Amino acid sequence: MKVSVIGAGNMGSGFVKQFAQAGHTVLVTAIDGEKAAAVAKAHGATAVDAKTAASADLIVLATAAGDAVTALQSLGDISGKTVIDITNPLTADYMGLTIGHSTSSAEEIVKAVPGIRLVKAFNTVFAQVLAGGAKLPSGEQVQVFVASDDAAAKASVTSVAADMGFKVVDAGGLKNARYLEAVAGFNIYLGYGAGLGTAIAPVWAGL
């Protein structure tokens, strides 16, 4: 599959690594082309401009929540494309969410970029965990919670994530991104606020 990663930061570089290792053709784009080129070179991917990134079958949105809509719009018309939204709408100190309860980053993205097939996923996985792959240092399998109103897009993301070794948990419709973003917020509190570090991940017991 051809996958485009939008963003070459902590998460973007982890996705480029994991998708490339899984045998996908990976394109990466960022505002800073040199950064994208360095990430691409490290993992056998290709750095491209935004319009070229739109040619992929699957697009991973790995920007800050505040940059998400601008980044997607810079790709041009991506109606019908499956987009993975990993964003969390964090406050400046990372210790809270700027929206929630009645909406989510995912729902706001769909409102602003209608026509995309949006799937919330991977937003509860720390960049350090993603870079390490589907097993936590403790040996547990990393769980990826997947929420979408588009059954086919959800199935596609489920298949790709499962092929990479992750335990995929069907998290229902896109509205449940409100919960997933809050879970990510709690994970960030545990990792940074409580000082447990970023080699941790939320794992639902009994599945």
Ligand SMILES: NC(=O)c1ccc[n+]([C@@H]2O[C@H](COP(=O)([O-])OP(=O)(O)OC[C@H]3O[C@@H](n4cnc5c(N)ncnc54)[C@H](OP(=O)(O)O)[C@@H]3O)[C@@H](O)[C@H]2O)c1
């Ligand atoms: N870090 C984590 O552990 C983690 C875990 C789960 C979810 N998330 C979520 O994942 C997202 C990314 O986090 P991160 O830590 O990877 O952030 P980051 O390191 O700051 O990376 C953000 C990337 O987005 C790029 N970008 C911004 N605007 C863009 C645009 N218009 N077009 C293309 N690229 C654009 C930036 O490009 P330039 O570098 O060129 O400016 C940068 O490469 C956030 O929404 C965060 O909440 C993060």
